Each structure stands twice: as structure tokens, then as C-alpha cells.
Amino acid sequence: MTTNNKELIVKKIENGTVIDHIPADKVFDVVRILGLISLEDEVLIGTNLESKKYGRKGIIKATNKFFDCEEIDKLAIIAPTATLITIKNYEVVEKKSLSIPKEIHKIVKCINPNCVTNVEEIDTQFNVVSEEPLTIQCHYCEKTMTNINFK
Numbered sequence: 001m002t003t004n005n006k007e008l009i010v011k012k013i014e015n016g017t018v019i020d021h022i023p024a025d026k027v028f029d030v031v032r033i034l035g036l037i038s039l040e041d042e043v044l045i046g047t048n049l050e051s052k053k054y055g056r057k058g059i060i061k062a063t064n065k066f067f068d069c070e071e072i073d074k075l076a077i078i079a080p081t082a083t084l085i086t087i088k089n090y091e092v093v094e095k096k097s098l099s100i101p102k103e104i105h106k107i108v109k110c111i112n113p114n115c116v117t118n119v120e121e122i123d124t125q126f127n128v129v130s131e132e133p134l135t136i137q138c139h140y141c142e143k144t145m146t147n148i149n150f151k
């Protein structure tokens with residue numbers, strides 16, 4: 001949709017999810033870690049867009065995609081400033097600010113090769129001990145880590 005000779009507005013989506021206010025340098029991490037590359041419907045990705053609040057931000061619009069709890073936890077860990085906007089029939093039906101969960105279940109791997117979660121078929125579980133920089137502690141082996149490895 002062209003509004004004038006200088007501006008091209010990114011179109012609205014009919015159904016799906018808009019992830020707004022992503023730090024500009026995290027947009028492609030979000031795409032990779034949420035596996036958005038394998039979606040079949042339209043995905044619009046913008047980065048280094050001007051934002052009053054954040055300086056430069058990224059936005060992702062994923063048509064016909066709605067995220068589950070594990071995906072939302074991953075997103076909250078990568079981009080805690082993001083806003084998750086659910087669109088149905090072109091209308092905003094929900095706007096959700098994210099926050100880092102207190103406990104992280106299943107989605108992260110323990111870096112300790114001897115941890116029981118790496119030896120047996122057990123879901124991982126971590127407590128968040130610090131948000132900035134994000135530091136988590138394994139519930140099973142008590143190893144703390146700042147490098148988060150997603151499963």
C-alpha cells in the first residue's frame with residue numbers, strides 16, 4: 001500500500017501473531033530459535049526500524065501462526081522487551097508484554113554433560129537466579145549458566 005512517493009507501509013495481517021519491540025540485534029535469533037523459517041504462510045520481518053521507546057527495533061508478522069507456552073517462554077528469554085500481539089480477522093484481540101519466567105521447563109539444555117538430564121530422558125528444569133545478565137541454575141545438578149542453549 002503506497003501512501004505517497006516516499007513511504008511504503010507494511011500491510012496488516014488477517015490472522016496470526018505480530019511480535020513487536022524486538023531488540024534489533026535479536027530479530028534473527030528469534031527467527032532461528034522459533035523455527036520461523038519452516039513456516040509455509042507469509043512471514044514479514046523488519047529490523048532496524050525506528051522506535052521511540054527502543055531506538056531501533058525489530059518486528060515479525062507471522063501469518064496464521066499462534067505460539068504455544070514453550071515458544072512464548074523461548075521468546076521471553078531471547079527478547080524480554082517484545083510484545084506479542086494476536087490478530088484475528090484483522091483485529092488486535094490480545095496484546096501481551098513478555099517477562100522472563102522464574103522457572104524454565106523443557107526448552108533449555110544443561111551444559112553439564114554429566115547432568116542426569118543429559119544421561120536419562122528427563123525434562124530439564126532451571127531456576128532464574130539473575131535476569132541481567134540472564135543466569136539460570138539447573139534444578140538437578142545445580143550448575144549455573146549464562147549461555148542459554150535451547151533444545
Ligand code: CTP
Pocket residue numbers: 011012013014018020061085087089090091092
Ligand atoms: N497489526 C497487524 N495487522 C493487524 C493489526 C495490527 O500487523 N491486522 C500490527 C500493527 O502494524 C502494529 C501492531 O500490530 O505493528 C499493533 O497494532 P496496533 O495496536 O493497532 O498499533 P499501535 O496502536 O500503533 O500499537 P503500539 O502503539 O503498541 O505500537
Ligand code: ZN
Pocket residue numbers: 110111112115116117138139140141142143
Ligand atoms: Zn544440570
